[in-house]
Amino acid sequence: MSNPSLLILPGDGIGPEVMTQVKRIIDWYGEKRDLAFDVSEDLVGGAAYDKHGVPLSDETMAKAQEVDAVLLGAVGGPAYDNLDFSVKPERGLLRLRKEMDLFANLRPAQCFDALADFSSLKKELVAGLDIMIVRELTSGIYFGEPRGIHIEDNMRVGVNTQRYTEAEIERGARAAFELAMKRDKKLCSMEKANVMESGILWRDVVTEVHADYPEVELSHMYADNGAMQLVRAPKQFDVIYTDNLFGDILSDCAAMLTGSLGMLPSASLGLPMANGRPKAMYEPVHGSAPDITGQGKANPIACILSFAMALRYSFDQGEEAGRLEAAIEKVLADGARTGDLMGPEGGTPLSTIEMGDVILAAL
Amino acid sequence: MSNPSLLILPGDGIGPEVMTQVKRIIDWYGEKRDLAFDVSEDLVGGAAYDKHGVPLSDETMAKAQEVDAVLLGAVGGPAYDNLDFSVKPERGLLRLRKEMDLFANLRPAQCFDALADFSSLKKELVAGLDIMIVRELTSGIYFGEPRGIHIEDNMRVGVNTQRYTEAEIERGARAAFELAMKRDKKLCSMEKANVMESGILWRDVVTEVHADYPEVELSHMYADNGAMQLVRAPKQFDVIYTDNLFGDILSDCAAMLTGSLGMLPSASLGLPMANGRPKAMYEPVHGSAPDITGQGKANPIACILSFAMALRYSFDQGEEAGRLEAAIEKVLADGARTGDLMGPEGGTPLSTIEMGDVILAAL
Ligand SMILES: CC(C)[C@H](C(=O)O)[C@@H](O)C(=O)O
Ligand SMILES: CC(C)[C@H](C(=O)O)[C@@H](O)C(=O)O
Numbered sequence: 001m002s003n004p005s006l007l008i009l010p011g012d013g014i015g016p017e018v019m020t021q022v023k024r025i026i027d028w029y030g031e032k033r034d035l036a037f038d039v040s041e042d043l044v045g046g047a048a049y050d051k052h053g054v055p056l057s058d059e060t061m062a063k064a065q066e067v068d069a070v071l072l073g074a075v076g077g078p079a080y081d082n083l084d085f086s087v088k089p090e091r092g093l094l095r096l097r098k099e100m101d102l103f104a105n106l107r108p109a110q111c112f113d114a115l116a117d118f119s120s121l122k123k124e125l126v127a128g129l130d131i132m133i134v135r136e137l138t139s140g141i142y143f144g145e146p147r148g149i150h151i152e153d154n155m156r157v158g159v160n161t162q163r164y165t166e167a168e169i170e171r172g173a174r175a176a177f178e179l180a181m182k183r184d185k186k187l188c189s190m191e192k193a194n195v196m197e198s199g200i201l202w203r204d205v206v207t208e209v210h211a212d213y214p215e216v217e218l219s220h221m222y223a224d225n226g227a228m229q230l231v232r233a234p235k236q237f238d239v240i241y242t243d244n245l246f247g248d249i250l251s252d253c254a255a256m257l258t259g260s261l262g263m264l265p266s267a268s269l270g271l272p273m274a275n276g277r278p279k280a281m282y283e284p285v286h287g288s289a290p291d292i293t294g295q296g297k298a299n300p301i302a303c304i305l306s307f308a309m310a311l312r313y314s315f316d317q318g319e320e321a322g323r324l325e326a327a328i329e330k331v332l333a334d335g336a337r338t339g340d341l342m343g344p345e346g347g348t349p350l351s352t353i354e355m356g357d358v359i360l361a362a363l
Numbered sequence: 364m365s366n367p368s369l370l371i372l373p374g375d376g377i378g379p380e381v382m383t384q385v386k387r388i389i390d391w392y393g394e395k396r397d398l399a400f401d402v403s404e405d406l407v408g409g410a411a412y413d414k415h416g417v418p419l420s421d422e423t424m425a426k427a428q429e430v431d432a433v434l435l436g437a438v439g440g441p442a443y444d445n446l447d448f449s450v451k452p453e454r455g456l457l458r459l460r461k462e463m464d465l466f467a468n469l470r471p472a473q474c475f476d477a478l479a480d481f482s483s484l485k486k487e488l489v490a491g492l493d494i495m496i497v498r499e500l501t502s503g504i505y506f507g508e509p510r511g512i513h514i515e516d517n518m519r520v521g522v523n524t525q526r527y528t529e530a531e532i533e534r535g536a537r538a539a540f541e542l543a544m545k546r547d548k549k550l551c552s553m554e555k556a557n558v559m560e561s562g563i564l565w566r567d568v569v570t571e572v573h574a575d576y577p578e579v580e581l582s583h584m585y586a587d588n589g590a591m592q593l594v595r596a597p598k599q600f601d602v603i604y605t606d607n608l609f610g611d612i613l614s615d616c617a618a619m620l621t622g623s624l625g626m627l628p629s630a631s632l633g634l635p636m637a638n639g640r641p642k643a644m645y646e647p648v649h650g651s652a653p654d655i656t657g658q659g660k661a662n663p664i665a666c667i668l669s670f671a672m673a674l675r676y677s678f679d680q681g682e683e684a685g686r687l688e689a690a691i692e693k694v695l696a697d698g699a700r701t702g703d704l705m706g707p708e709g710g711t712p713l714s715t716i717e718m719g720d721v722i723l724a725a726l
Contacts, residue, residue, distance in 0.1 A: 076557070085560065085563060088557060090557045090558060094558065120484050120485060120488055120594050120595055120596075121483050121484055121485070121594075122483060122484070122485060125483055141504075141525060141559065142558050142559075144522075147559075147560055148560050149560050149561075149563065149564050152528070155528050155529050155530060156528070156529045156564055156567075156568075157526065157527065157528045157529070157564075158525075158526070158527045158559075158560050158561030158562070158563065158564030158565065159507075159524065159525065159526050159560065159561060160524075160525040160559045160560060160561045161522065161523075161524055161525070162504060162521075162522065162523040162524070162525065163520065163521070163522050164520065164521045165515070165518050165519070165520045166518050166519045166520070167518060192608070192611070194439070194451060194453045195453060195457065195505050196504065196505075196510075196521075196523045197448065197510055197511050197512050197521050197522065197523060198512075198521030198522060198523045199521070200448060200512065200521065201512050201519055201520075201521030202521065204519075205519075223611075223612055224611045224612050224614075224615040225615065227590070227612045227613075227615050227616040227619070228615045228616065228618070228619040228624070230616075231483050231484075231594065231616060231619040231620060232483055232619055233483075245555070245608075246612070248555070248586075248587045249586055249587050249590045249609070249612055249613075250590075250612075251587075252587040252588065252590050252591045253590040253591065253593075253594060253616060255591070256590070256591040256594040256595055257594060261591070
């Protein structure tokens with residue numbers, strides 16, 4: 001049997017720097033755990049634009065469709081801010097999500113014990129926090145038509161369309177309920193059913209799917225209240241299911257609560273392929289961080305934990321994923337810190353490479 | 364000259380309870396400060412539905428158009444959860460906003476010194492916090508057409524439309540820049556220009572309006588990052604300008620940061636009327652709070668501070684508004700607390716009426 005295949009898209013900014021550390025971890029699994037991957041690498045985002053004039057070439061898109069999993073660093077940066085909308089670095093990312101049909105975006109918001117002090121929130125509110133946000137990722141206002149800027153009565157008008165079919169809401173809901181079944185069996189669905197009809201349909205469909213998961217305790221919350229409750233008492237949540245746009249905002253809010261933005265991975269999953277594995281892309285929640293790019297300061301942990309999610313969700317290697325996560329917990333408990341994890345008391349932070357070193361040593 | 368006119372719409376849940384205390388304050392201004400108002404009262408939300416079968420009658424709408432200012436309590440509650448979308452209590456509120464054309468929704472997120480301990484956030488992050496969010500309130504996805512749930516290929520599809528004209532973005536931006544000029548001269552505009560064309564137009568128009576306010580320092584932020592930054596370091600903000608939907612979520616998030624949800628007022632302002640006063644509605648940020656309705660526990664301060672905003676923005680009585688705000692600061696500093704403001708150390712909370720008493724006594 002051939003090795004499972006991985007396409008690495010380091011992207012822009014700190015993407016390549018953190019990805020270099022992930023590649024060392026991948027190599028380690030091949031050498032030490034007999035888990036070898038066929039790794040290829042390609043361009044996305046601004047890096048692809050610089051070479052091809054588009055943020056994702058058709059060749060790269062085709063490769064992404066063929067591999068067992070894609071691992072992405074980050075896209076975007078100030079050099080690309082004035083590009084035309086259609087070739088912005090972000091379009092490369094959105095094309096991958098859409099064409100691979102990665103409808104279930106899993107964003108854990110976890111507070112690492114050793115880092116609870118870094119949260120903006122009081123420690124007792126976040127210590128032990130472990131939320132899983134499931135964000136619908138291939139539909140909604142990100143992709144709905146009509147869209148664009150046009151002229152009406154001599155005036156510019158900007159239009160975007162939120163559009164959800166019941167099938168789109170349902171498949172994401174099933175992914176969320178399945179996750180809830182493996183966790184604390186609590187699911188909170190968030191929308192604005194009080195002002196949006198698409199929110200009413202959302203609530204109805206999630207309620208219908210609930211019939212297949214009677215063991216899960218389902219609640220509904222308006223998204224504005226959801227944002228409040230995330231700040232007020234985040235530990236009330238187990239799994240949250242929400243749409244593409246609300247998920248973008250609420251997951252960033254939840255990520256920030258943990259105080260560990262440089263630590264948070266994500267998985268974007270689609271339908272099963274012929275080999276039974278789901279279409280999948282893994283990426284850190286953080287962005288390209290232009291302010292620290294090229295300085296060897298970036299925290300590689302979010303990207304490494306994204307690879308751990310790949311081990312778990314694409315390669316059925318939950319135990320190996322746990323090994324990697326445990327190594328990271330250990331180095332943190334031992335005090336290993338990149339610059340983003342330094343408290344006011346100071347000290348000398350580890351570089352990106354040094355953080356890779358200690359994690360490899362702990363494996 | 365006749366007295367300025369006020370239409371009071373207590374609404375549902377704790378709305379009537381908190382409004383009773385506001386009426387005492389209004390009376391006090393008439394008796395003690397020679398500031399008498401012609402006050403009328405009417406139904407909105409579920410209360411209007413119960414009587415008229417609609418959440419806002421045409422008669423009430425007409426009255427709201429005629430008065431100098433509307434003061435609203437809260438709408439909604441579990442009794443109305445299963446109503447048809449078109450007659451939900453919220454529709455009454457949205458009709459008022461839309462037909463009065465109240466495009467600039469001012470939502471201060473202020474942390475009261477005496478209450479900084481109540482925030483979920485660490486005290487140093489919120490002590491002295493004073494943000495003004497300006498939310499566009501009459502357009503965007505709340506009102507855009509087409510909208511609704513229809514059947515396509517035997518499947519339900521939910522649709523809503525985000526639609527902004529440059530004129531809509533511009534007038535709200537001017538309101539936000541004007542406020543910034545009276546404050547710390549910093550404005551942050553939030554959208555998702557990286558994924559939505561309506562966000563690109565938003566960013567362009569705000570940038571154009573900036574030319575008329577060169578003294579104001581303007582920045583742009585993606586709304587997801589905005590949510591993060593609000594949690595990470597809220598004091599970086601002075602005035603925030605954002606659209607109807609993002610404003611709904613971000614202002615709730617910001618409100619919760621202060622730990623004083625029962626304390627936060629809002630003003631919704633429109634165009635000037637014949638008498639020079641803007642069309643205006645004032646309401647607390649909190650909702651109808653069904654869990655404590657009828658128990659005499661509700662905190663009336665948000666609603667009272669909404670009347671203070673009316674004094675300032677509708678009646679040019681900035682000094683009298685300051686007097687009322689100072690009285691509230693004083694009773695809080697003296698330890699007056701309704702149940703929502705009690706710490707874990709406990710004590711006996713004041714009732715809604717008792718809080719009204721001490722504020723009146725401090726005036
Ligand atoms: C980069 C951007 C297009 C993207 C999004 O809006 O989805 C990002 O914010 C995210 O959450 O992954
Ligand atoms: C009650 C609801 C319609 C309203 C909104 O969504 O605007 C509320 O959340 C608000 O923020 O005033």
